[in-house]
Amino acid sequence: MSTELLARLQFAFTITFHYLYPPLSIGLGVLLVTIEALWLKTNNPLFHQMARFWTKVFALTFAIGVATGIVMEFEFGTNWATYSRYVGDVFGSALAAEGIFAFFLESGFLALLLFGWDKIGPKTHFLATCMVALGAHFSAIWIIVANSWMQTPAGFHIVGEGLKASAEITDFWAMVFNPSSMDRLTHTVVGAWQAGAWLMVSIGAWYLLKRQHREFARASMKVGLALSLFASVLTLETGDYSAKGVARNQPAKFAALEGLWETTPNAPLHVVGWVDGKAEATHGLALPGLLSWLAHGDTAQPVTGLREIPRDERPPVNFTFQLFHLMVGIGFAMIGLALWASWALWQKTLENSRALLWLLVISVLGPQIANQAGWWVAEVGRQPWIVYKLLRTSQGLSAVVHANQIIASMVMFTLVYLLLFAAFIFLLNEKIRHGPDAADLTPTGKLALGFKDTKGGAA
Amino acid sequence: MNFGSLDLNTVWFALVGVLFTGYVILDGFDLGVGVLHLFAAKRDEDRRVFLNAIGPVWDGNEVWLVTGGGALFAAFPAVYATVFSGFYLAFMLLLCALIFRAVSIEFRSKHASLRWRRFWDRSFALGSFCSTLLIGVAMGNIAWGVPIDERGEFAGSFLGLLHPYALLMGVTTVALFAMHGAIYLVLKTEGELQAGVRARVNPLIIAFILSYVLLTLATLLYVPHVTEAFRREPWFFALVVPVVLAIANIPREVNRGREFYAFLSSCAAMAGLMAIFGIGNYPYLVFSHPLPEHSLTAFNAASSPKTLGIMLTIALIGLPVVLAYSVSIYWIFRGKVRLDKMSY
Incomplete structure (x- = not known):
């Protein structure tokens, strides 16, 4: 197999596995916000129980999403070095914005969402949940902006020639709102x-x-x-x-x-x-x-x-x-x-x-x-292009990475991901079998404050 | 935003440094906890305390690496491309180690079986140890210099990255992170467990100081471009003083029972060490050894001024907000670890 095909297969495999999880985090994020809003509004402890159960499922998907996401961040450089030099000026800023605006927000407030139940009041907890969901959506925005730029490049010019050629931003907002980004994002x-x-x-x-x-x-x-x-x-x-x-x-x-x-x-x-x-x-x-x-x-x-x-x-x-x-x-x-x-x-x-x-x-x-x-x-x-009409996939590879190195890392990722997937399914299955916690129908800690008025009743 | 005549390349050299410093200080302690996991915590409950000490913050800490990587990609694409493709196998091993330690934290306590927990305990400890070592080895190679050809591509081999200087940097990093992690654990634990961890702080400080002294001697003897930077600007040596003071302050604060100040001292020492590392290497991001003319610097490997300006705007908006809520979150989770049913 050619280095190009191997590099593509590796990227396809790692991104496909990774992408099992972020959609779950984004979708469950919206649902957790909804459930906690319902809880705040109705004071019905059933919604508290739901929030606790689904938060645990969320945490499981999120952890694997983070772990497999770091791979993606590195892989542009490891397997597609020439591409990275070519698009770094454009693509990199979207990726950096994703880190600053999305990942920090998500992971920071996740701490409160998962472990803050007894440390903060219900409204602050709701805010944390909203921030996590927002962070998940922000990360979708920046990565899709970057990917859409590869589909429909805009707001750039090419400097240099031959091996030294690269794309440079001329108009940041034209890059962000390139012709396909908003349609593909939604x-x-x-x-x-x-x-x-x-x-x-x-x-x-x-x-x-x-x-x-x-x-x-x-x-x-x-x-x-x-x-x-x-x-x-x-x-x-x-x-x-x-x-x-x-x-x-296209x-x-x-x-x-x-x-x-x-x-x-x-x-x-x-x-x-x-x-x-x-x-x-x-x-x-x-x-x-x-x-x-x-x-x-x-x-x-x-x-x-x-x-x-x-x-x-x-x-x-x-x-x-x-x-x-x-x-x-x-x-x-x-x-x-x-x-x-x-x-x-x-x-x-x-x-x-x-x-x-x-x-x-x-x-x-x-x-x-x-x-x-x-x-x-x-x-x-989009093939045979890696950046539509600008750079062919075959031209984007890492010049110094050989087929056997890619095979070695492929074998490693396959084994590791199979193990992760098995553990994920096993734990999800256990969580489902265990079911929602009956004790969660009685909120404790600071969250119980929400029930002050109905003391003796619901609590 | 227009930044006028500001030297954006140097600013971004510093900012990438700030992001990686944030990573080293923050993920440093939770990687250090991982290194100590099997030795300092023997009982199941103790291990849960260790995991929950870092539970709410470890993935936020890891984001500093992700953002640092993103910033490197955006500000210095040529460095990102050359280093990541050149250190291919090393980075693949690092990824594997980071994956294992990340999911181990999440998986370990979710299933009540001895074998399950033992497996993930080991994978957490080994993953943390290997990540730390590899980060150190990578930094060692950056300081030492790696062979770069005229196209700006890496021209060495995987085994070539494992020379004594890089390995010494790796060992130093392991000692540093373990020390940092131990101090953090003293802050988060109590009773017998705390006493056990506390007893490990001084030996770890000594181990770190010994390896750092060796490393510094090796740098002075064999890494002329780093010594050159200090010869040019001798006042940089002044940075060494606060670092030494900060490290000396750690045992003093630990003995007085002021763990928080001990931890701050450790953070300050790490920030100082990273600053020394950065200044010693400036303007080189990747020093080419043996042909220095192929080196990648903050100037020949950077993105366009326009992009650097856009990113500086993004950083100036984003970083203060990130710092503000990160500090609040650390504040909310201050104090000793208490296990409850939402814990790991």
């Missing part, structure tokens, strides 16, 4: 909300199936489903914007998403299909005109086909096509499931419908698979 964030929300729904459904902790499960289900429904619909909306942006800014990627070879008006949209790259043909079930309409709001408008893109600037088509369709398919399934479950909850039939509950239990996989597929589409669809 789409990513609502995808992350789904990851957290469906985890909550899934565990709630499990308890309902087992007829355990039913109060707790019902309340979790309500909060989780509300966010699932909201976020799944927004995912469609933001996905539509993102796709229109891709059509505008025609090669857009053509690959749908396996479109010939530039044509009335371009078809595939529901399912298979791309034959050699014959330059796409087979499958297609709806005529719909792609033109989605891209431009008009079926008569042409959509650029792959044949107009030079051969050495085309991404792998079938791979991009399949993962894109997987993501979209799951996206629609999640909307359908959210609607169905909400309806059942409304009709009070949810707890008797075992089939639906089982579906909800496995629903946690949906957003995880779709989030990963979406990122694979975004990154593979």
Whole structure:
């Protein structure tokens, strides 16, 4: 295998594993804020119990997110040194801003969220939870700004030539608000909300199936489903914007998403299909005109086909096509499931419908698979470029790193991550089996102050 | 913001130094706790006290490294690229060590089984030890100099990084962090456990001083570009005085039972040591040895003035806020460790 392919595989593996966790932190962050707000508002100890339980789940995902995130920060330099020199002036400042504005905020207030229960009052604790959630969202902003700049570079100029060439910022805000950053940011964030929300729904459904902790499960289900429904619909909306942006800014990627070879008006949209790259043909079930309409709001408008893109600037088509369709398919399934479950909850039939509950239990996989597929589409669809139209992936490698070094580190990461994943699943499973703590229905320490008025009653 | 004629390159050299100093002081004590974990805490409850002493703050401390790395990437991309790709295997081992110690803290007490806890205890201690050693070895190489070719790429090998000077710096760092961690633990523990930790402070100070004296002799004898910096500006030697005083003050404060001042002295000593390290190396970020003309400096490896200016704006807005809430959080978690059911 070539050094390039190995370096790409290593990055893909480490980022894919890492990205199992941040969406959960972002999504659970929003949910924790919601739950604590409900607790402050209603004084219902059930919400205190929920906050404590979900905080522990949050802590578990957060720790692995941090540990695997440091790898990402180092990996730009270790495996992609030439790329790092090329983009450092632009990309680095976004990354540094992420550290200053997001990571410090997140990790600092996390201390209060996790360990501050008896040391600070409920309102301060709520503030800490808000800050952690805000920090998680800030980190999404900066990293997606940086990644979007690689998709649609803006606000820079190139200085130097050949090996010495690099991008320099000319306009910071044009870099931040590059053509794709806001569309991709919103789409990513609502995808992350789904990851957290469906985890909550899934565990709630499990308890309902087992007829355990039913109060707790019902309340979790309500909060989780509300966010699932909201976020799944927004995912469609933001996905539509993102796709229109891709059509505008990255025609090669857009053509690959749908396996479109010939530039044509009335371009078809595939529901399912298979791309034959050699014959330059796409087979499958297609709806005529719909792609033109989605891209431009008009079926008569042409959509650029792959044949107009030079051969050495085309991404792998079938791979991009399949993962894109997987993501979209799951996206629609999640909307359908959210609607169905909400309806059942409304009709009070949810707890008797075992089939639906089982579906909800496995629903946690949906957003995880779709989030990963979406990122694979975004990154593979940009190939052969590492920075679109500026720097090829093959040119971004570390000149001094050899294939055997990458293999050695790959083996290490694979073993370590398998172990981490096993421990994560084991502990999550234990946490779920253990369930919410009955004692948490009675808040202690400074938090108990919230119950002063109802002493003898709730407390 | 417009910073006029300010020498942004030097400012960023200093600021990257400040971020790494923050990292060394803060993660220094929790890595040090890890180094002592297996020796100074034998019972399960004692080990839980150790973990919870650093529990609320360790990941915030690690963010200083992440931000320092980000700042290096942004301000001096050529250094980030050359060092990280050049020290490839060393950094991969460092990452592995950092991952293990991070998740060990989170995982260890979540499952009540002897084998489970023993495994994560060991992984926490070994991860902390290896991280510390590797950080020291990396700093040793930066001070000593590494081979750089005319393209600005690293031209050495992994084994070449493990020369005696770098290893001595590694050992010194382990002793320093262990000392710092022990003082922090004296501050956070009580009773028998505290007495045990307290007894380790003086030997660790002596171990550190011995290795630091050796290291300084080696620097004076074999690292001319660092000595050169002090020969040029002899008043830098004045920095050594407060560092020596701060270290001397540690046993005095520990004996008087004023642990907090002992810890502050230790922090001050580390800040002084980092300042000496930074000034000794300025303007070199990576000194090229044996061909000094290929060195990466604060001037030839930096981003554009515009980016340095934008980042200075970001830092001036961000850092005071970060410092303010970090101090508040340390204040809220002051005092001895009490285990409760939300603890590790």
